Amino acid sequence: MSLVLPHGQLDQFFLLSRDLFCCIDFEGTLLQVNPAFETLLGYSSEELIGRACGVVIDPLDHPVIEGALQRLHQGEKVTPFEVRAVSATGKQHWLEVTASFGRA
Known part of the structure; x- marks a missing residue:
């Protein structure tokens, strides 16, 4: 069994x-978000794409995100963490x- 899904299945x-x-x-800029962002948080993808991920993260947790990115x-x-x-x-x-780093 292949661990890599065809691109179409990943999209779904x-x-x-x-x-x-x-x-x-x-740098923490949101490049893509799925529809669950709108469902749970009330933000559309248009409101988020191109903005810093910190717009949806409590400012007290910004150092956690910055450390993980670094x-x-x-x-x-990076081990799983909560924000x-x-x-x-x-x-x-x-x-x-x-969080993980992947190549397309």
Whole structure:
């Protein structure tokens, strides 16, 4: 069994998942978000793409995200961690983040 899904199946998984998925660059800019962002947090992809991921993360947790990005950039593995996301209405949600660096 192959561990790599064809691109179309990955797209479906990304779009249909009830979990929040995003792609960000090493500066923390959101490059892609799935529809679950709108469902849970109330932000459309248009509101988020091109903005810093910190727009949905509680400012107290920004150092956690920055540290994870730095470790990934250095080629280190990052263990799952929790951060608080803030919805468009201001409600906080605890999220478990699994961060990894992948190549297309």
